[in-house]
Amino acid sequence: MMFFSIGDLAHKTGVKVPTIRFYENIGLLAEPMRTEGGQRRYSADDVARLSFIRHARQLGFEVEDVRELLVLSADPDRPCAEVDGIVYRHLDDVKQKIEKLSALQKELERMVCGSRHGSIGECRVIQVLADHDMCESDVH
Amino acid sequence: MMFFSIGDLAHKTGVKVPTIRFYENIGLLAEPMRTEGGQRRYSADDVARLSFIRHARQLGFEVEDVRELLVLSADPDRPCAEVDGIVYRHLDDVKQKIEKLSALQKELERMVCGSRHGSIGECRVIQVLADHDMCESDVH
DNA sequence: CGTACAACCTCTAGTAACTAGAGATGCAAG
DNA sequence: CTTGCATCTCTAGTTACTAGAGGTTGTACG
Numbered sequence: 001m002m003f004f005s006i007g008d009l010a011h012k013t014g015v016k017v018p019t020i021r022f023y024e025n026i027g028l029l030a031e032p033m034r035t036e037g038g039q040r041r042y043s044a045d046d047v048a049r050l051s052f053i054r055h056a057r058q059l060g061f062e063v064e065d066v067r068e069l070l071v072l073s074a075d076p077d078r079p080c081a082e083v084d085g086i087v088y089r090h091l092d093d094v095k096q097k098i099e100k101l102s103a104l105q106k107e108l109e110r111m112v113c114g115s116r117h118g119s120i121g122e123c124r125v126i127q128v129l130a131d132h133d134m135c136e137s138d139v140h
Numbered sequence: 141m142m143f144f145s146i147g148d149l150a151h152k153t154g155v156k157v158p159t160i161r162f163y164e165n166i167g168l169l170a171e172p173m174r175t176e177g178g179q180r181r182y183s184a185d186d187v188a189r190l191s192f193i194r195h196a197r198q199l200g201f202e203v204e205d206v207r208e209l210l211v212l213s214a215d216p217d218r219p220c221a222e223v224d225g226i227v228y229r230h231l232d233d234v235k236q237k238i239e240k241l242s243a244l245q246k247e248l249e250r251m252v253c254g255s256r257h258g259s260i261g262e263c264r265v266i267q268v269l270a271d272h273d274m275c276e277s278d279v280h
Numbered sequence: 281c282g283t284a285c286a287a288c289c290t291c292t293a294g295t296a297a298c299t300a301g302a303g304a305t306g307c308a309a310g
Numbered sequence: 311c312t313t314g315c316a317t318c319t320c321t322a323g324t325t326a327c328t329a330g331a332g333g334t335t336g337t338a339c340g
Contacts, residue, residue, distance in 0.1 A: 005307095007316065017317085022298060037306045039317055048270065055269050059251075060244050063297070069269065076261030083265050084252065091248045094241050101238045104200050108231045111199075112224065121216030125223050129195050129209065130188065145336090147287065157288085162327060177335045179288055203326070 003033070003041040013050045020050065028053055028067060061090055107135055143173070143181040153190045160190065168193055168207060201230055247275055 010017045023029045029050065032040045052073070056066045065086050072083050111128050120126055128134045150157045163169045169190065172180045192213070196206045205226050212223050251268050260266055268274045 005316075016299085018299065019297085021318090026297090035306080037317085038319095039306065051272065052270050055272050055275075057297090059247060059269075060241075069266070072260055073263075073266045073270070076259060078260050079258060080260055080263045080265070083260060083263055087248060087252050087265055091245065091252070094245050094248065098238060098241045098245065101200075101234050101241070105231065105234050105238065107199060108227060108234065112227050112231070118219060119216060120212055120218050120220055120223065123213075123220045123223055125220070125227055126209070126213045129199075130192050130213070132191065132195050135195075145287075156328085158328065159326085161289090166326090175335080177288085179335065197326090 003043055006040045006042070009042045009046060009050065012047050013054055015050055015054050023050070023053065026063065028063065028070070059090075060094060061086070065090065110136070143183055146180045146182070149182045149186060149190065152187050153194055155190055155194050163190070163193065166203065168203065168210070199230075200234060201226070205230065250276070 004012075006017050006020055009015075010020060015023075020029065024031060029046065032042050032046060035041060049070070052070065053066055056069055057063075061069065068086060069083065072078065111125050144152075146157050146160055149155075150160060155163075160169065164171060169186065172182050172186060175181060189210070192210065193206055196209055197203075201209065208226060209223065212218065251265050
């Protein structure tokens with residue numbers, strides 16, 4: 001069992017079959033060998049590479065970052081600075097998103113707080129949406 | 141000055157001109173009057189509606205939710221339950237996203253923590269990416 | 281009244297990262 | 311040899327816009 005099908009690769013890595021083909025299309029994965037009939041055949045190296053990709057994607061790295069990380073990881077003698085840079089940038093991005101979402105959460109909770117009413121005519125939510133001044137202004 | 145151009149509307153609401161046309165295309169905004177030459181002309185009602193849309197979008201509601209909120213807001217006698225439903229669903233969504241991002245943040249910080257090394261050969265980040273078991277397993 | 285020119289018009293395509301589907305072919309088990 | 315699941319390629323759809331091409335209108339100024 002040296003080589004296996006795209007379905008097997010999907011199973012081993014948890015990446016769906018169409019996504020594997022997509023990664024090949026955009027050059028994240030190299031074109032694999034083919035059977036005479038034209039079906040893809042993969043090796044253990046492909047499992048490692050695709051697992052790396054999947055893991056990086058799960059950690060929220062963009063595909064272009066993953067591409068860069070793959071290039072860097074292939075070169076053991078280079079300094080780590082570039083890798084660190086990518087990670088720190090991503091981390092900042094994540095923190096910013098958390099900030100924004102927390103502000104949203106607060107505003108949404110403010111909106112529905114005390115929302116015991118009856119009809120839309122006096123619906124606080126609708127009123128707030130219609131009048132921006134009812135929000136905490138610096139949020140958005 | 142009863143009616144104004146798309147540029148004026150953009151200025152009054154903070155929504156960009158192409159976005160206004162886009163909202164008209166997808167039916168969020170009604171087709172406005174036109175000059176003889178075919179240019180759009182808007183009224184104060186359009187400012188109110190578009191401001192509502194912008195505000196809802198800034199609060200993270202999807203366009204389809206905004207559409208629904210607009211329908212509901214036009215009907216003052218209906219109960220508020222549907223509006224509340226939309227808001228609570230969105231709020232849950234926001235909370236879930238915060239959860240996920242916080243987990244990511246933690247994992248990323250774990251990854252770079254103590255990342256004083258030299259070359260990619262012993263780069264902790266690359267190692268973690270290559271080996272999922274180095275992560276806290278329940279996160280992803 | 282003529283003209284310059286910013287603002288407007290429509291339409292298409294591009295973004296991110298896949299996912300779904302159509303229609304055709306391969307492969308392996310019984 | 312047949313059955314049927316897996317695979318193949320290719321196109322289009324998702325979200326919410328944004329960018330650009332190529333052409334027209336409105337208005338302010340002289």
